[in-house]
Amino acid sequence: MADASQTASEFRGESRDDRPDPATAAFLGHRNLLFTVAYELLGSAADAEDVLQETWLRWANVDLTTVRAQRAYLVRITTRQALIRLRTLGRRRESYIGPWLPEPLLTTPDVAEDIELADSVSMAMLLVLETLTPTERAVFVLREVFDIAYDDIAEAVDKTPAAVRQIAHRARTHVAARRPRGPISPAQTRNALAAFQRAIETGDLQTLFDILAPDVVLLGDGGGVKQAALSPVMGAESVVDVLGRIAAVASLQRAQVNGYPALIVRMDGEIDTVIAVRIDDGVITGLYAVRNPQKLSHMWHETTLRR
Missing domain, CATH: 1.10.1740 (Rna Polymerase Sigma Factor; Chain: A)
Incomplete structure (x- = not known):
């Protein structure tokens, strides 16, 4: 040892002869x-x-x-x-105090170019994966994202290949019922986010209502460290009320987060919040605001993801 x-x-990556x-x-x-x-x-x-x-x-x-x-x-x-x-x-x-959200990553541009990879690490998909059992999640990720053979997955999760196939089918059905409806390209997300940002910065409430689905849900993760709603904020009116307070005290910057465009909210130049979105049928149906400082350390440098 x-x-x-x-x-x-x-x-x-070092050894005694530097190789x-x-x-x-x-x-x-x-x-x-x-x-x-x-x-x-x-x-x-x-x-x-x-x-x-x-x-x-x-x-x-x-x-x-x-x-x-x-x-x-x-x-x-x-x-x-x-x-x-x-x-x-x-x-x-x-x-955990309040809603739990995945830790956002500032990702390299090539992640967005791999649509399947970007979709698999998007905030919306990671939250869907949270609804699976640990074994279902492992089987789904290894098979659907990384194309690992069933026999190899079976060894990883200590199941038979036949059981893994059944788990994979069950997980795919579960995910399909909960994932965003239809594929959303990074360009579509970028355009929607740009309009969303302008509406917040200019106080254009009508545009905000046009961009948000009537039943939009805002989840805020402060982890008990930063102020955030302890339960989901539901409905366009309630969400707009929350968003309307941001522009007066913060600056907004677009960035590539988990493979998709997102917004970084800065207070006095420091990263305060990362906001990712879920889009269905051309409107924003989910907003995910991560404020817990312990989850923002990977927003200072790009993370390289690979399949």
């Missing part, structure tokens, strides 16, 4: 993929990073001559560690 200092240097050993090279080559898997399963970048550390500690002790496919093997380790953490997080979220 490597000592702590050696393990830390290897995790950064990564085969295990380190393989791990680093798949690191962005593994982070994406963990993030989609957990909805938390901080927890995904912890899962990657656990994955590395286990991978560093694997005999590579016994590994048939390194990508599948690494994904299997990551999935198992993420499932352990996901079950723990589920208990923590039961005592």
Whole structure:
């Protein structure tokens, strides 16, 4: 077993002759993929990073001559560690103050170019995935997003391939009933968000009402640290009342968040809130406002996601 200092240097891709050993090279080559898997399963970048550390500690002790496919093997380790953490997080979220929202990521431009990847990490989809059981979530993500073979998924979740196929079917049906109606391109989201931003900044209430669905829902995540509604704000009138208070005290900036355009709300130059949207049939049906400071650390630098 490597000592702590050696393990830390290897995790950064270093070795004594400044060249990564085969295990380190393989791990680093798949690191962005593994982070994406963990993030989609957990909805938390901080927890995904912890899962990657656990994955590395286990991978560093694997005999590579016994590994048939390194990508599948690494994904299997990551999935198992993420499932352990996901079950723990589920208990923590039961005592979370107010609505819980996924941790937003400032993503690189290429994420938006991969429509399927962008859709899978969008705030709206991550909230849909929250309604699945941990095993259903893992099976759905691995199969639908990363196209992992059923046999490999079965090993990752300790089920038979036949059981995994049944779980995948059940999860697809569940997600299809809850995901946004019809595909929404980043361009459509960008246009709607631009109109939304202008309406807030100019106080154009009529345009706001035109952009928002009558039954729009606003979820605010302050985590008990920042002020936010402790229950969903429902209906266009109530949502407009909340939004109308923003322009007077904040500046709005558009950014690429979780693969889609979103708004960053700044107070005195500091990031205060990240607002993502869900669009159905051309109007905004969901607004997701993350204010918990502990969830905004990945908004200061771009995160690379991979499939």
